[in-house]
Amino acid sequence: MRVLLIKTSSLGDVIHTLPAVTDATRAIPGIRFDWVVEESFAEIPAWHPAVDRVIPVALRRWRKSVLRSWLSGEWRQMTQQLTAARYDLTIDAQGLIKSAILCRYATVPVHGFNRDCAREPLAGRFYTDPHPVAKGRHAVARLRELFARSLGYPVPADDASGDYGLDRDRVLAGADAGNDVKSGVLFLHGTTWTTKHWPERYWRELAQRCTDAGVAVRLPWGNDGERERAERIAAGIPLATVLPKLPLAGIAAELANARACVAVDTGLGHLAAALDVPTISLFGATHPGLTGAWGAQQTHLASDFPCAPCLKKQCAYTPTESDRERFDLVAEQPLCFTRLSPERVWERLTGMLQS
Numbered sequence: 001m002r003v004l005l006i007k008t009s010s011l012g013d014v015i016h017t018l019p020a021v022t023d024a025t026r027a028i029p030g031i032r033f034d035w036v037v038e039e040s041f042a043e044i045p046a047w048h049p050a051v052d053r054v055i056p057v058a059l060r061r062w063r064k065s066v067l068r069s070w071l072s073g074e075w076r077q078m079t080q081q082l083t084a085a086r087y088d089l090t091i092d093a094q095g096l097i098k099s100a101i102l103c104r105y106a107t108v109p110v111h112g113f114n115r116d117c118a119r120e121p122l123a124g125r126f127y128t129d130p131h132p133v134a135k136g137r138h139a140v141a142r143l144r145e146l147f148a149r150s151l152g153y154p155v156p157a158d159d160a161s162g163d164y165g166l167d168r169d170r171v172l173a174g175a176d177a178g179n180d181v182k183s184g185v186l187f188l189h190g191t192t193w194t195t196k197h198w199p200e201r202y203w204r205e206l207a208q209r210c211t212d213a214g215v216a217v218r219l220p221w222g223n224d225g226e227r228e229r230a231e232r233i234a235a236g237i238p239l240a241t242v243l244p245k246l247p248l249a250g251i252a253a254e255l256a257n258a259r260a261c262v263a264v265d266t267g268l269g270h271l272a273a274a275l276d277v278p279t280i281s282l283f284g285a286t287h288p289g290l291t292g293a294w295g296a297q298q299t300h301l302a303s304d305f306p307c308a309p310c311l312k313k314q315c316a317y318t319p320t321e322s323d324r325e326r327f328d329l330v331a332e333q334p335l336c337f338t339r340l341s342p343e344r345v346w347e348r349l350t351g352m353l354q355s
Contacts, residue, residue: 001031003151004082004106007093008057009038011267012291015164015274016139017093018048019294020147022165025050027153034085036102043248044271047170055081059098079105091150092127093143095119100126111150117142140294164274164295171252171275184216184241185349186254188263188272189233190226193313195285196265198340201331203233205342206262206349211239215353218243218258220251220268260352262345269293278352280345284336285310299348305336 003024007017014037024031032052035045039056046054057078082105090106092099095118103110103126115124117133124130131149133142144162148155156162189203207217217240219230227242234240243254255261255272261279263269265286272279273293280299281292287309288300302309307317315334319327323335332338 001028001151002085002087003031003033004036004085004087004090005033005093006036006090006099006102006106008036008059008099008102009041011041011044012270013094013139014038014041014044015267015270016291016294017143018044018164018166018274019140019162020093020143021048021050022163023144023156024147024151024153025165027148028151031151034087036082041248043252047166047252049165049167049170053085057102082106089129089150091147092123093146095123097123099123103127111146113146136290138289138294139291164276166274168256168275171249171256183257183259184218184239185210185353186258186261186272187217187219187230187233188261188266188268189219189229190222190268191264191266193285195310195312195315195334195336197334198264198282198284198337199332200229200232201328202337202340202342202345204237206345207233207237207240209342209346210349211237213350215239215259217241218254220246220254260349262349263293265291273298280348280352282337282340282345284308284334284340285312285315287311299352301340301345301348303336303339305339308336308339310336 007014021033033050034053034055035051036055036057037045039058042054042056045051087107090103090110092103092112095113097120100123109128111129112127113124114130114132115121117135118124131146133145144156191197210217219234220243221227221230230242234242252271255277256275258277261272261277263279263281265283269279269281270293273295276297278297279293280301283300283302288302292300317335319329327335327338
């Protein structure tokens with residue numbers, strides 16, 4: 001059986017799909033997938049042994065200049081790739097209008113979330129076979145159920161028993177052989193929303209605690225803002241190292257060799273989980289039960305601040321007089337993370353390193 005899988009972005013969403021692919025390979029011997037994915041994440045599907053072909057798209061880039069992408073022929077080349085091969089069925093695991101539009105060029109039948117379950121209800125109208133998959137559960141569990149309903153095998157139990165199925169040799173093969181990869185604790189400090197950032201002061205204190213205990217800290221980064229933050233965190237701390245700019249495969253190699261990770265709610269935290277790296281993930285504004293790093297060695301520390309999780313990109317909390325007396329309202333923002341102090345994180349990290 002050959003299946004076209006559409007799951008374009010984001011980093012975490014792509015990784016969340018891997019356990020469902022593994023389920024399918026165990027339930028249906030010989031099943032093979034071609035995977036449509038954003039060009040910046042194209043390395044990841046290729047790390048799974050059941051994926052034969054990766055079809056990169058650039059929806060994010062194309063939306064910025066629709067006319068240019070049309071005239072360049074990139075859109076035409078992509079649609080030709082979708083129509084060139086025939087599949088037994090297509091699964092849209094994204095549930096967005098942008099992914100559903102791609103289904104117009106895909107082999108029917110097309111399976112996906114129905115209009116009551118898709119992230120964008122209108123997407124459900126594009127599928128020949130829409131499926132009811134209850135919301136309010138972790139994304140991995142919902143995707144595993146969608147694949148089971150689409151491919152006709154029993155729905156897996158809604159627990160952490162699944163397997164990402166990544167081939168470690170494939171992961172490491174994509175890294176630069178000259179990279180100086182060493183074990184240590186990785187600080188995955190970069191994320192998108194302002195409200196998901198653990199305060200820099202806390203990162204520095206945790207890095208100092210690691211150094212005092214003889215534990216090396218390594219800080220990856222993906223853009224200039226993250227590099228500057230990493231440099232501020234590491235400044236003057238002997239065992240803290242800011243890594244050079246690395247491609248995704250290089251960061252994956254760092255993760256695969258790490259003793260542990262400390263992460264905010266970020267895509268790289270999900271990659272750590274997929275590589276079975278012990279990880280502490282810190283949650284303030286977001287909810288770990290829905291999109292937290294999923295796996296046996298994942299520890300979630302969620303704030304119990306009065307307004308958490310707010311699921312907002314900008315903090316709307318008004319500090320009380322007590323907050324003003326207890327906290328630095330500049331260096332300890334957002335205040336929900338004051339419930340996740342460096343001392344608390346270090347205590348959990350120490351136990352993780354010892355075990």
